[in-house]
Amino acid sequence: MNETPSEHPVTLRLQAEFGDAIVETHAHRGDHTAVVQPEKYLEVVRFLRNDPECSFDFLVDLTAVDRLRLKLRPRFEVVLHFYSSRSNSRYRLKVRPADDAAPEVDSIVDVYPAANWPEREVWDMFGVRFGGHPNLRRILLYEEFQGHPLRKDYPVNKRQPLVEERPVPQDRPSTFFYT
Amino acid sequence: MSETLTIAPLGSALAAGASSTRDMLLNMGPSHPAMHGVIRIVLALEGEKVEDAEIEIGYLHRGFEKDSEVVGWGQVFPYTDRLNYVSPLMNNVCYAMGVEKLLGLETTERCQYIRVIISEVSRITDHLTCIAACSMELGAMTGFIYLMKAREYLYELVEELTGARLTVSYLKVGGVKADLPDGWLERLDGALTKGLAEIDEVHKLLTRNRIFIDRVKDVGVISKEDAWSLGFTGPVLRSIGVPRDLRKDEPYLVYDRVDFDVPVGSVGDNYDRYLVRMEEMRQSVRIIRQCIKQIPQGAVRVDLSGRPLTGAEMVDSAKMGMTTDLLLRTVRPDPTMDGSDKLHTRQLNATDKQVVLPPKEDTYGNIEGLMNHFMLIMEGEGLKPPPGEIYIANEAANGELGFYMVSDGSGRAYRVHCRPPCYYLMQGLDKMIRGDMIADVIATFGTINMIAGELDR
Numbered sequence: 001m002n003e004t005p006s007e008h009p010v011t012l013r014l015q016a017e018f019g020d021a022i023v024e025t026h027a028h029r030g031d032h033t034a035v036v037q038p039e040k041y042l043e044v045v046r047f048l049r050n051d052p053e054c055s056f057d058f059l060v061d062l063t064a065v066d067r068l069r070l071k072l073r074p075r076f077e078v079v080l081h082f083y084s085s086r087s088n089s090r091y092r093l094k095v096r097p098a099d100d101a102a103p104e105v106d107s108i109v110d111v112y113p114a115a116n117w118p119e120r121e122v123w124d125m126f127g128v129r130f131g132g133h134p135n136l137r138r139i140l141l142y143e144e145f146q147g148h149p150l151r152k153d154y155p156v157n158k159r160q161p162l163v164e165e166r167p168v169p170q171d172r173p174s175t176f177f178y179t
Numbered sequence: 180m181s182e183t184l185t186i187a188p189l190g191s192a193l194a195a196g197a198s199s200t201r202d203m204l205l206n207m208g209p210s211h212p213a214m215h216g217v218i219r220i221v222l223a224l225e226g227e228k229v230e231d232a233e234i235e236i237g238y239l240h241r242g243f244e245k246d247s248e249v250v251g252w253g254q255v256f257p258y259t260d261r262l263n264y265v266s267p268l269m270n271n272v273c274y275a276m277g278v279e280k281l282l283g284l285e286t287t288e289r290c291q292y293i294r295v296i297i298s299e300v301s302r303i304t305d306h307l308t309c310i311a312a313c314s315m316e317l318g319a320m321t322g323f324i325y326l327m328k329a330r331e332y333l334y335e336l337v338e339e340l341t342g343a344r345l346t347v348s349y350l351k352v353g354g355v356k357a358d359l360p361d362g363w364l365e366r367l368d369g370a371l372t373k374g375l376a377e378i379d380e381v382h383k384l385l386t387r388n389r390i391f392i393d394r395v396k397d398v399g400v401i402s403k404e405d406a407w408s409l410g411f412t413g414p415v416l417r418s419i420g421v422p423r424d425l426r427k428d429e430p431y432l433v434y435d436r437v438d439f440d441v442p443v444g445s446v447g448d449n450y451d452r453y454l455v456r457m458e459e460m461r462q463s464v465r466i467i468r469q470c471i472k473q474i475p476q477g478a479v480r481v482d483l484s485g486r487p488l489t490g491a492e493m494v495d496s497a498k499m500g501m502t503t504d505l506l507l508r509t510v511r512p513d514p515t516m517d518g519s520d521k522l523h524t525r526q527l528n529a530t531d532k533q534v535v536l537p538p539k540e541d542t543y544g545n546i547e548g549l550m551n552h553f554m555l556i557m558e559g560e561g562l563k564p565p566p567g568e569i570y571i572a573n574e575a576a577n578g579e580l581g582f583y584m585v586s587d588g589s590g591r592a593y594r595v596h597c598r599p600p601c602y603y604l605m606q607g608l609d610k611m612i613r614g615d616m617i618a619d620v621i622a623t624f625g626t627i628n629m630i631a632g633e634l635d636r
Binding site: 081 | 236237240242244245246248249280281283405407408409410423428429567568569570572579581583585587593594596598602603605606635636
């Protein structure tokens with residue numbers, strides 16, 4: 001939405017390292033953003049964490065935006081906020097899964113364990129899948145919930161059908177404990 | 180991980196007459212008093228030892244982020260009250276600062292001091308509630324009562340300031356709803372003195388209490404690396420010895436003008452978390468007392484002889500006496516709007532008419548004020564931040580409270596995402612309780628200070 005490209009040293013470093021894989025950068029009110037191709041996403045995240053000049057060792061937040069009403073494609077955008085304790089700075093990285101019907105990007109739980117619940121929440125709310133996530137289940141809503149409520153085509157006043165009473169499981173579900 | 184965890188169905192193990200030990204699944208919550216009715220922890224127990232745990236959240240999900248997309252930017256404040264409901268003023272502050280960042284708006288100095296003061300008052304009430312609830316859950320009912328008494332002193336002042344104890348909605352984009360009532364700062368100072376006395380009392384009751392220490396010491400430990408990689412912030416992270424505090428690292432408002440220390444722990448157990456919170460309350464009092472000394476009066480509109488002008492008089496002079504007969508009909512705003520008059524609006528709020536509501540005496544007293552008010556309130560008008568996105572973070576009582584906001588230039592938020600601090604703390608809870616006794620779950624869960632309002636949103 002903002003056209004000002006980012007001049008942040010981290011942006012320049014990413015552009016030098018990954019070239020065309022950084023599809024877009026911008027700066028707005030002091031926040032710097034880079035958008036990365038989904039294919040290079042995991043690699044860039046690893047680089048941001050491990051590169052001594054970036055060393056973003058703290059994942060602040062992971063969320064998503066449905067850009068349906070902005071009439072932009074691809075439709076979904078996963079947004080990550082990083083913090084570096086070494087340089088005391090913040091950075092925003094975005095990735096846009098190519099497929100609008102079944103959006104999927106790589107999971108970064110291996111790199112940042114903090115992404116575990118946020119990725120589940122993005123799956124829950126937006127229906128974006130994270131490939132390789134150890135336990136990609138809904139988190140704030142229940143399994144029987146139909147649809148993904150933070151998508152822009154989900155009406156705010158939509159009602160959900162009543163859920164059938166669940167049988168009490170006698171066995172421990174195999175997915176229950178994932179560690 | 181022990182062998183018993185891989186046991187397949189519990190039923191078949193029973194049928195086979197397995198003689199080996201097997202772990203028992205226990206549902207803790209959501210209908211459990213210590214789980215506050217909103218968390219379900221499924222524990223795999225071996226005897227009384229927690230082998231594994233699964234945490235289920237979402238029982239208080241209300242769709243805060245979806246709701247924020249269908250109302251105007253300024254109408255989200257009541258929803259933010261209900262995020263962390265023991266320190267609602269802080270959520271207000273963070274949200275307001277976010278929208279101001281989107282707008283590129285500067286607030287007045289007096290307003291910033293007020294925001295720091297109410298943030299620190301909220302931090303104290305939050306910590307008081309956390310320690311009170313935790314000590315009560317551990318059986319120290321006396322501590323609970325003393326701390327609730329201390330919180331009551333502060334809540335009375337919050338009530339006086341905002342008209343509500345919990346659903347405060349005190350902030351507005353560009354300022355605050357109303358100025359501090361007369362003598363409020365003095366009463367706050369007195370309440371802090373009284374509150375500190377209660378905290379001292381609890382200090383004597385708990386800090387060196389054998390029973391309390393046995394319950395919390397070396398319980399719920401998490402390593403520095405784990406905490407950092409799981410996104411821990413706030414008192415829980417500081418209790419492990421990481422001196423991360425946004426008020427120091429990335430100062431906002433006027434935190435760079437006050438002097439305070441960031442207490443840190445060493446082990447990262449429940450006892451350290453208790454001590455960090457106790458000390459943070461003292462530091463908050465320090466901050467508030469410095470702010471009370473520093474807070475400026477702000478520019479006051481006066482006439483040439485130094486007399487404050489009323490709204491009607493100012494309008495009349497601007498219209499060169501054309502409204503003299505209107506002066507006879509004095510506008511008396513409702514007493515609950517006290518403080519939102521012209522005098523105070525000027526010194527509290529940013530001057531941008533596109534953002535800040537006019538003083539009430541203008542709204543009810545002249546057509547310009549009424550139109551300005553309407554333009555801000557009517558649907559499709561109102562606050563229209565230019566297209567763009569921002570992330571804003573504040574050091575809330577539980578840790579880093581963040582808002583990610585996207586504006587498309589219309590009167591409504593395109594996307595508001597809240598980064599609740601205790602979401603990440605709860606994510607690490609299973610790591611913290613694993614290996615401890617089942618009774619320790621209560622203590623660890625208590626010192627995490629999970630607030631379901633912000634956890635589930």
